[in-house]
Amino acid sequence: MEDLRLDSLPGVGPVTTKKLSDAGIHNIMDLIVRGPVELAEITGMDKDTAANIVEKARQCLVEGGMISKDFVSATEVYKRRQEIGKITTGTECLDLLLDGGLETQGLTEVYGEFGSGKTQFCHTMCVTVQKPKEEGGLDGTVLYIDTENTFRPERIVSIAKAYGMDPEKALDRIIVARAYNSAHQTLILEEASQMIRENNIKLLIVDSAVGLFRAEYLGRGTLSVRQQRLNKFVHLL
Incomplete structure (x- = not known):
């Protein structure tokens, strides 16, 4: 996106x-998720310079309406809340609980105990998010970061068939990244921002x-x- 180029700041x-690109920061959105201290550490900049760049990025996104101002009225918050979409879980009772x-x-x-169905739920969401909006989906693609080697495409096929969807198309709209350690897991997420924008990704599963x-x-x-390190990962999310 042209208005998110780093050199537009x-x-x-x-x-x-x-220097920013070499550190894995390719646009303003990548920049804003890092604080001045982290930015200084990964680029070698002094903290004042890093703080100045982060603040300029924040102001740019505020002016572009991509993030909120420091102080907003409750009416503005309400309007933004109306823009939030919902993805059906595929279970009527659960959808009711989640409004x-x-x-x-x-x-x-x-969360839940081992074998309680967490991964099964993730597989189901991979399919339901692909449904059209009138059926509770977002007609979108999924990025699935698999850290425990539990992603099973055959489950996607079964779930897609159960919903009357084309299994091959369902598989084609799921991008899987296998993470082998915590550092690799964080790196995948850091590099995912451009892929998310380019592939109409509406759901990210870890x-x-x-x-x-x-x-x-x-x-x-x-x-x-x-x-x-876990806090850093969640912050990137």
């Missing part, structure tokens, strides 16, 4: 743009978001580091 020239389904523009955590972090950071001595 005042004072950000070719040298700074290259129509899963909300867009937000995070939904699914199954599981915390599994690799728990496996790699064992014991109380690593709890602080684990939480910091």
